[in-house]
Each structure stands twice: as C-alpha cells, then as structure tokens.
Amino acid sequence: MMKGNQTTVVTEFLFSGFPQFEDGGLLFFISLFVIYMFIVTGNLTVVFAVRMDSRLHNPMYNFISIFSFLEIWYTTATIPKMLxxxxxxxxxxxxxxxLLQMYFFHSLGNSEGILLTTMAVDRYIAICIPLRYPTIMTPQLCAQLSTGSCIFGFLVLLPEIAWISTVPFCGPNQIHQIFCDFEPVLRLACTDTSMILVEDVIHAVAIIFSVLIITVSYVRIITVILRIPSIEGHCKAFSTCGAHLAVFFMFYGSVSLMYLRFSATFPPILDTAFALMFAVLAPLFNPIIYSLRNKDMKMAIKKLLCS
Known part of the structure; x- marks a missing residue:
C-alpha cells in the first residue's frame, strides 16, 4: 500500500484463503497441481478427439469441444495464482x-454459461423437431452461436470492470477469498458499496434466465423421450442428454452457491469450499462426464490415445 499525506492508497491485495493450511501448503499445492494438470490434459483430449474424428463433426460435439477449450482458460485464470x-x-x-483475474474468470464463465444454454437448445431441436434439425443447425449458425457466446461473454463485463477500476481503495487490503471476486473486492472499497447488491441482482437475473431456458428445454426433451416406444431409443436419447444435464447441474449448482445468496454470509471455510467447487471441482468433472457418459466420445478418445 502507498501512503499519502492523509490517506492510504491500496496498490495490491492480500489473499486470506487457506488460512488453516499454513503448515500443509505443500500437500495442498501438490493436490491442486495434479487436479489442474488433469483438467488441462482431460479437456485438451476432448478437444483433439472431436477435431480428429470425422464422426464427431456435428453441432453437439462442436459445442462440447469449445466448452472444453474454454474450461482450460477458465481454470488458468485462477488456479496458477492459487498454487x-x-x-x-x-x-x-x-x-x-x-481486475484482470476477475475479468477473464467471469468472462470465460459467462461464455460457458451461454454455451451451455445453446447446447440445451441444440438438443431440444435435435430431439423434439429432428426433421428440421439439419436445416436449422447449419454449420454457419453453429459457428455464429459459438463465436457469439464468447464475444458476448467478454463484452458484457467490460462496463462492470471499468467501473470497479475507478472505485477508490484505501485499506484494508485483505481479500477473504482464494481468488479475486466481485463481492469480496468491493467490500474493501472506501466508498458506498451499495453497488454490491446491484451486482448480485445482475448475476442472479442472468443465472436464472439461463437456468430457465435450459430447464424448459430439457423438460420438453424428457417428455418427448418418454414417448419413444422402444427401450433402446430411451437409452440412446438419455445417454445423449445425460452428460449435458450432469455438466449443467455441476456448473449452475456451484454458480448458485456462490452468487445466489445476496446478503447471506457464511463462515470463511464454507466460502472457501464453495469457491473450490465453483473454480476447481466443476471443471475437474466435466471431461470425466463427457468421456464416460458418451460412447462415441469414448471411442474417439481411445482412437486418439492409441494413435
């Protein structure tokens, strides 16, 4: 911190995450490093498997590969600093x-959320109106949806980050979290922090809107699947959507624990647990879910690894 004549200007923040691990930092470092390496290699494997297997060159797997690519950078925004x-x-x-950590972490998270919503709509069209699927989900539209998800995810946060960069911080400078996030950082501002509530409302509206679209899509999908007469048809349809639903629950479940609590406060250890679930555990399970729940993906990964 830089001290002026009358005020102290904060130039850096101090993390208070992992306060109880002072004597076991190396053990947690090794565990987190192994998890991070698995996340990177697992998601890269999914990306290359989709790109190198011509049978997977369709909208569903294209969205999965982009989601896996975003997951790599999403974890890279926070985990190396945690290590x-x-x-x-x-x-x-x-x-x-x-500010950069907040921007990239949440921009990538926003892009993933929009992409998950797009994937739900894609599955809705494929299962509920299959005859029109090839004419609706064209390669051009898929490319536009993928690019639009990323561009919108990164643009929507620019005004928010620009506003936070103008907020004065004059001490204390201790962030009670394991990475920079809006709420713990804004609580350190030496000005009116009522904008924290506005931030919470904005996040809540965006989350609820996405969850609503995904929920409506999958309710309709499940209704159509249950009308399929054959058991084999049931299994195939559910296996196609099962991975998406699992990732959806992992992603938005952790997001809700982090950002749909408004003024509620939790003990530091619980905050740390929610942050780890949101930033580390959800990305850890995504490549596992997509590789284990999908027969075509398993075959493509096996082919990639054998080659």
Missing amino acids: SNLISKQRTISMTGC
Whole structure:
C-alpha cells in the first residue's frame, strides 16, 4: 500500500484463503497441481478427439469441444495464482492483476454459461423437431452461436470492470477469498458499496434466465423421450442428454452457491469450499462426464490415445 499525506492508497491485495493450511501448503499445492494438470490434459483430449474424428463433426460435439477449450482458460485464470499462494509467504496480487483475474474468470464463465444454454437448445431441436434439425443447425449458425457466446461473454463485463477500476481503495487490503471476486473486492472499497447488491441482482437475473431456458428445454426433451416406444431409443436419447444435464447441474449448482445468496454470509471455510467447487471441482468433472457418459466420445478418445 502507498501512503499519502492523509490517506492510504491500496496498490495490491492480500489473499486470506487457506488460512488453516499454513503448515500443509505443500500437500495442498501438490493436490491442486495434479487436479489442474488433469483438467488441462482431460479437456485438451476432448478437444483433439472431436477435431480428429470425422464422426464427431456435428453441432453437439462442436459445442462440447469449445466448452472444453474454454474450461482450460477458465481454470488458468485462477488456479496458477492459487498454487503460488499455497507455497509463497507473499500472498498478494496487484490491483491490475486482480481486475484482470476477475475479468477473464467471469468472462470465460459467462461464455460457458451461454454455451451451455445453446447446447440445451441444440438438443431440444435435435430431439423434439429432428426433421428440421439439419436445416436449422447449419454449420454457419453453429459457428455464429459459438463465436457469439464468447464475444458476448467478454463484452458484457467490460462496463462492470471499468467501473470497479475507478472505485477508490484505501485499506484494508485483505481479500477473504482464494481468488479475486466481485463481492469480496468491493467490500474493501472506501466508498458506498451499495453497488454490491446491484451486482448480485445482475448475476442472479442472468443465472436464472439461463437456468430457465435450459430447464424448459430439457423438460420438453424428457417428455418427448418418454414417448419413444422402444427401450433402446430411451437409452440412446438419455445417454445423449445425460452428460449435458450432469455438466449443467455441476456448473449452475456451484454458480448458485456462490452468487445466489445476496446478503447471506457464511463462515470463511464454507466460502472457501464453495469457491473450490465453483473454480476447481466443476471443471475437474466435466471431461470425466463427457468421456464416460458418451460412447462415441469414448471411442474417439481411445482412437486418439492409441494413435
């Protein structure tokens, strides 16, 4: 922190995450490092399997590969800094670094949320109106939806980050979280923090809107699947949608625990657990879900690894 004549200007923040792990930082470092390596290699395997197997060149697997690619950068925005904090005595991050971490972490998360919503609509069209699927989900539209998800995800947060960059911070500078996030950072501002409630409302509306679209799509999908007369048809349809539903529950379940609590406060250890679930555990299980729940994906990954 830089001290002026009358006020103290905060130039960096101090993380207070993992306070109870002072003596076991190396053990948690190794565990988190192994998880991070698995996330990166697992999602890269999914990306290359989809790209190199011509049988998977369709909208559904195209969206899965883009989602896996985003997951790599989503975890890279936070986990490397967590790793350095676990083994370093200087658990600090600069003001610029904190803003960049918030921006990329939430922009990538927004892009993933929009992409999950797009995937639900894609499955709805494929199962509920299959005869029109080839004419609706054209390669051009898929490319536009994928690109639009990423562009919108990154653009929508620019005004928010620009506003936070103008907020004065004059101490204290301790972030009670394991990475930079809107609520813990804004609580350190030495000005009116009523905007925190506005932030919560914005996040809640966006989350609820996406969840509503996905829920309506899958309710309709399940209704149509149950009308299929054959058991084999049931199994095939449910296996196609099962992975999407599992990832949906993992992603939005952790998001809801983090951002749909408004003024409710939790003990630090619980906050840390929610943050780990949101930033680490959900991305960890995504490549496992997609590789184990999908027969075509398993064959493509096996073919990739054998080659």
